[in-house]
Amino acid sequence: MAHHHTTPTLNELVSGVADRLKTAGTGFYLMVFVSLCMVLVATGLGLMTMFKGHEAYYNVYREVPWGILIAAYVFFVVTSTGLCLVSSIGHVFGVKDFMPIAKRSVFLSIATILSGFFVIAFEIKIPWKMAIYNVISPNLTSNIWWMGTLYGIYLAFMFAEYIFLLLDKHRPAVICGFSGSVAGIAAHSNLGAVFGLLMGREYWQGPYMPIYFIASAMMTGCAVIILFHILGHKVNNEQMTPDMQRALEVTTKIGILLITVILFFTTWKLIAGAAGQPGGAWPIVHSEVVGHHAFIFWFFEILMGMAGPLVLFILSKGRDMKLMLIASVSMVIGIFVMRYNLVYLGQALPVYYSLGVNEFKEMLNYFPSIYEWIITAGGFGLTALLFLIGEKVFDGHKVEEH
Amino acid sequence: MNTDKDFSSLKNEGLENVSNQERRDFLKMGLAITGIFAGGTLFSAVSTFSRAHASDFAKKYPYKPHYSMVMQQHRCIDCERCMEACAATNNVPNRPGNYRTTILEKETPDAIGGKLEFIPVLCNQCNLPQCTRVCPTKATYKDKTTGIVLMDTKKCIGCLTCQLGCPYNARYFDEKNRHAVDKCNFCWDTRISKGEKDTACAQACPADVRIFGDLSNQEDRIFKIVHQIERPVWVLRPESGTRPNVFYTKG
Ligand code: SF4
Ligand code: SF4
Numbered sequence: 001m002a003h004h005h006t007t008p009t010l011n012e013l014v015s016g017v018a019d020r021l022k023t024a025g026t027g028f029y030l031m032v033f034v035s036l037c038m039v040l041v042a043t044g045l046g047l048m049t050m051f052k053g054h055e056a057y058y059n060v061y062r063e064v065p066w067g068i069l070i071a072a073y074v075f076f077v078v079t080s081t082g083l084c085l086v087s088s089i090g091h092v093f094g095v096k097d098f099m100p101i102a103k104r105s106v107f108l109s110i111a112t113i114l115s116g117f118f119v120i121a122f123e124i125k126i127p128w129k130m131a132i133y134n135v136i137s138p139n140l141t142s143n144i145w146w147m148g149t150l151y152g153i154y155l156a157f158m159f160a161e162y163i164f165l166l167l168d169k170h171r172p173a174v175i176c177g178f179s180g181s182v183a184g185i186a187a188h189s190n191l192g193a194v195f196g197l198l199m200g201r202e203y204w205q206g207p208y209m210p211i212y213f214i215a216s217a218m219m220t221g222c223a224v225i226i227l228f229h230i231l232g233h234k235v236n237n238e239q240m241t242p243d244m245q246r247a248l249e250v251t252t253k254i255g256i257l258l259i260t261v262i263l264f265f266t267t268w269k270l271i272a273g274a275a276g277q278p279g280g281a282w283p284i285v286h287s288e289v290v291g292h293h294a295f296i297f298w299f300f301e302i303l304m305g306m307a308g309p310l311v312l313f314i315l316s317k318g319r320d321m322k323l324m325l326i327a328s329v330s331m332v333i334g335i336f337v338m339r340y341n342l343v344y345l346g347q348a349l350p351v352y353y354s355l356g357v358n359e360f361k362e363m364l365n366y367f368p369s370i371y372e373w374i375i376t377a378g379g380f381g382l383t384a385l386l387f388l389i390g391e392k393v394f395d396g397h398k399v400e401e402h
Numbered sequence: 403m404n405t406d407k408d409f410s411s412l413k414n415e416g417l418e419n420v421s422n423q424e425r426r427d428f429l430k431m432g433l434a435i436t437g438i439f440a441g442g443t444l445f446s447a448v449s450t451f452s453r454a455h456a457s458d459f460a461k462k463y464p465y466k467p468h469y470s471m472v473m474q475q476h477r478c479i480d481c482e483r484c485m486e487a488c489a490a491t492n493n494v495p496n497r498p499g500n501y502r503t504t505i506l507e508k509e510t511p512d513a514i515g516g517k518l519e520f521i522p523v524l525c526n527q528c529n530l531p532q533c534t535r536v537c538p539t540k541a542t543y544k545d546k547t548t549g550i551v552l553m554d555t556k557k558c559i560g561c562l563t564c565q566l567g568c569p570y571n572a573r574y575f576d577e578k579n580r581h582a583v584d585k586c587n588f589c590w591d592t593r594i595s596k597g598e599k600d601t602a603c604a605q606a607c608p609a610d611v612r613i614f615g616d617l618s619n620q621e622d623r624i625f626k627i628v629h630q631i632e633r634p635v636w637v638l639r640p641e642s643g644t645r646p647n648v649f650y651t652k653g
Contacts, residue, residue, distance in 0.1 A: 053578075054577070055577050061498075061499050062499035062571070063499075063571060066566065124560050125559070125560020125561075126559050129556075129557070129558070129560075130538070130559040130561075133538075133540075133541070133559060137539045137540045138538075138539070138540075139535075139537055141536075142535065142536050142538045142563075144536060144563050145538035145539070194536075194563070198532070198566060198567055199567075199569065199642050199644070200532075200639065200644075201566065347566065351568075354639070355506065355521070355638065357508045358506075358508065358509055359506055
């Protein structure tokens, strides 16, 4: 591993990248190809639905206007914020154990938020108008406005931070990292408030929503850090340094703590929902726990997203990479479904349910269309693509000792 | 109803000697006075009226004219002429889920006589609209003069947050004509601003269900209906706190 003490010239950088790309195996190129295809297909279909109108291609409708693409957006921005926050523990707040994961995590937080913007662009009907009217006609009481603006600022800081990390300029990197974390937390709590402050949507409503979002962001951050650091070493065919192992061990411990916190939150949300019966969120909580949504909830959100990984993380002691890999993959899938549940279930109870009218006696159904699935997959493809390219271009995001 | 139980748990009120029927009647009276009827789904405007005085109305109905609508629910026969008139007047696409107003159907199987009721719904032009609060670009806003909640279609980015925020399912995205969210605006652009006195739906209704008017005008028919005490007057989903301007009455 090369320790540069002077900033390398552009030529050196380019030839280094070229070398690494040349030596990469077919497996690497196959993965690049697959993820690139996912992105391209999603972009093509997304643009088509945008111009021809979503109605014909998406399964969202008047009463359930937010579908899997919003869930995917929430998933990606939650992941990004989590990566930013967990990685800042090290290089912003100076906890040495976390230093080795800083660079890759910051890079991934950029990759995931770009994936979030990618999917949301295909769910918002007229995304380019957002760029104009968010600026010239801002509504300061709108959480969506704040969230969009703050995530924009956040992205800029994360970019700057990564560049300073690359240039080995520690102080400005710390300043940007800190500002990015602040913007990220603010943006993120506004995302929570988008749901939490909607009156008349009992399943979402509640002041704890922003806190829940931050805690679950950090939980997701831990899972993704573990996942991509293990994958990164596989992609680069490298052994983990003891420092890196130590960092993942600590991340696992924090992950265990946060899973416990979110399990606690979830339990209380269900109890609160049940206590409100027969009105309020009760019909939703009922369908989530024992009704038609129960399998999805118990299997994906609880078992794959939290309980399973919790056990595996504990068993791994933060050292058994195989168990940790399985746990983090399972967690990513489970957490994605968790976002889906949040978005869908909050809309599942018709607003006129309590009126007892024939039109709205049942819970509302929604299942994504093939187009919505493909575009969602494109978001994951984009993260994978950026990750793979990043590993080669930035040489495994190595962090130098100071 | 567990309210009976609550009553019997009260001691030394002389309730032992009161029959159940009397208790219920008394209870109903109490509910009518407090203005909450049938478990909070009905809300009588009477109570606010009896506390308020004529001089308070400007404060209570802050717009001039304060447009609103009363539905004489018992008269609705579900002929849907209002829906047709609305769609024709306001260029509402003929697509599933695209409507500004609709008629809901409520069945009471063990009722004596008629078992079906029809409930017309539209945007309630809320005094505290949630749609305008959540909109990132002020594409939807409350008109300062009339209180009507309007759309500035060019600013709508189609995030649909307003659709989720609306407690009355009053909004839909019009992909055909407007490329923006659309909703009832009491025919503001198509009729009322041009000097017409009635909305298209109110005019088309053969059964005099929909009464449109100015709630800040004590001579207006709508003012008189909302402020009488012989018939119940309520709004839908008062618990959502948006202070709607569409009232319902029957009997
Ligand atoms: S869909 Fe349009 S009107 Fe509704 S909140 Fe979004 S920008 Fe505002
Ligand atoms: S009924 Fe819905 S659309 Fe109409 S003003 Fe109220 S919140 Fe807005």
